[in-house]
Amino acid sequence: MCEDELIPPQADMTEREWLRAGSETTAGGPSMRTTGRVPQWVNRRTLLGGAMAGAALTVLPSPAQSPASAAPRLGGPGAFPFPEHPNGKGEFAVLVTGDAGTGDEAQYAVAAAARDLCRTEGIGLAVGLGDNIYENGPESDDDSEFQDKFEKPNSGIDVPWLMVLGNHDCSGLIPGSGGDPSRGDREVAYAATSRRWYMPSRYYSVPLPAADPLVEFFAIDTIPWSSYVAQLDPHYRWDGPYMREQRSWLDGALRASRARWKVVIGHHPYLNNGKHGSAGSYDGFEIGNYTSGVHLKDMYENVVCGRADLILSGHDHTLQILEPTARTGGTRQVVCGASAKTEDGKAHFGHPAAWQNFSDNGFMVLKVSGARLTIDAYTVDVATRKATLAHRTHQTRPVAAPARTHA
Numbered sequence: 001m002c003e004d005e006l007i008p009p010q011a012d013m014t015e016r017e018w019l020r021a022g023s024e025t026t027a028g029g030p031s032m033r034t035t036g037r038v039p040q041w042v043n044r045r046t047l048l049g050g051a052m053a054g055a056a057l058t059v060l061p062s063p064a065q066s067p068a069s070a071a072p073r074l075g076g077p078g079a080f081p082f083p084e085h086p087n088g089k090g091e092f093a094v095l096v097t098g099d100a101g102t103g104d105e106a107q108y109a110v111a112a113a114a115r116d117l118c119r120t121e122g123i124g125l126a127v128g129l130g131d132n133i134y135e136n137g138p139e140s141d142d143d144s145e146f147q148d149k150f151e152k153p154n155s156g157i158d159v160p161w162l163m164v165l166g167n168h169d170c171s172g173l174i175p176g177s178g179g180d181p182s183r184g185d186r187e188v189a190y191a192a193t194s195r196r197w198y199m200p201s202r203y204y205s206v207p208l209p210a211a212d213p214l215v216e217f218f219a220i221d222t223i224p225w226s227s228y229v230a231q232l233d234p235h236y237r238w239d240g241p242y243m244r245e246q247r248s249w250l251d252g253a254l255r256a257s258r259a260r261w262k263v264v265i266g267h268h269p270y271l272n273n274g275k276h277g278s279a280g281s282y283d284g285f286e287i288g289n290y291t292s293g294v295h296l297k298d299m300y301e302n303v304v305c306g307r308a309d310l311i312l313s314g315h316d317h318t319l320q321i322l323e324p325t326a327r328t329g330g331t332r333q334v335v336c337g338a339s340a341k342t343e344d345g346k347a348h349f350g351h352p353a354a355w356q357n358f359s360d361n362g363f364m365v366l367k368v369s370g371a372r373l374t375i376d377a378y379t380v381d382v383a384t385r386k387a388t389l390a391h392r393t394h395q396t397r398p399v400a401a402p403a404r405t406h407a
């Protein structure tokens with residue numbers, strides 16, 4: 001069979017089906033099944049309890065070092081500084097946006113509503129979850145679209161923005177295909193001239209505060225694992241050097257992290273109730289190693305689940321705060337991709353959710369203290385540019401213990 005032959009659509013498993021599949025596997029003894037970081041002879045319910053109670057302490061000989069995992073660096077001249085201390089409420093407050101780069105009225109309205117909250121919530125950092133420049137990404141390192149679809153709408157939100165690449169940022173002839181990853185280098189280059197846009201490399205981590213981190217953000221590039229077309233450049237193939245290096249880096253960086261809370265930020269979600277569906281079955285199609293995100297699913301399950309507290313993603317133009325489950329190893333999936341576009345108003349899948357919205361524009365605010373993670377979801381009325389707090393979720397127990405270095 002041709003490697004990139006079209007495979008008939010396959011539906012994602014529900015949580016119940018996933019659990020049943022696990023129990024059927026365990027009934028016959030140990031399995032060599034390789035997907036999922038959970039050994040199959042460990043009961044998944046038991047694992048969830050263990051993960052939610054906190055994983056065993058990880059002791060490392062030395063933290064992994066990588067140019068992409070350094071402490072926050074300055075961006076362009078006069079770059080807005082990273083917060084070194086919690087705000088007046090004892091929290092690091094982070095604005096979370098996704099799929100915002102249209103330059104249209106809805107983007108301006110969501111940004112205006114968020115801007116109003118920045119002062120009252122003490123927001124010191126922002127996240128852009130990809131599709132930063134619709135439809136095909138920037139044409140150069142200083143494309144005017146950076147101004148029209150990022151700087152102008154977000155004027156006044158004067159904090160560092162942790163940016164990740166979306167499929168629209170890395171597209172060539174076919175808008176949104178993700179078939180031209182090298183175009184993402186332009187967004188990295190742009191960071192050198194912007195006060196807001198932070199993207200020191202295509203994947204990177206940011207610990208806050210840098211000296212003694214309470215929370216660490218791990219920004220990843222999901223595009224070559226989930227593009228709608230096959231990657232033709234060998235460097236960016238799903239099993240090429242770039243993706244192997246990124247996966248190895250993320251594995252080491254999560255293991256080495258000394259932060260109490262760990263947050264992975266990447267454009268494509270692991271689980272998703274919106275129309276695009278979940279990793280491994282995106283849009284119901286599989287073209288060899290691409291389109292469905294089958295290798296991104298494998299990466300999430302083997303590297304991230306049970307080790308990070310949150311996965312923050314966009315891609316679907318919805319607002320979803322899903323529940324941590326056995327399948328996720330206690331990791332919570334959040335989808336926040338409605339900062340300029342909206343979806344079709346209905347759930348397409350049934351992954352357990354604390355709250356979800358498929359109709360409105362909006363954004364979220366992540367608040368981090370030693371005691372808890374809080375996620376506030378806001379919907380925005382575009383006509384009035386006003387935000388409404390629609391839901392608040394707390395979690396108080398980290399999924400995994402921080403690493404400790406030898407004394």
Ligand SMILES: [Fe+2]
Binds near residue numbers: 167267316
């Ligand atoms: Fe997308």
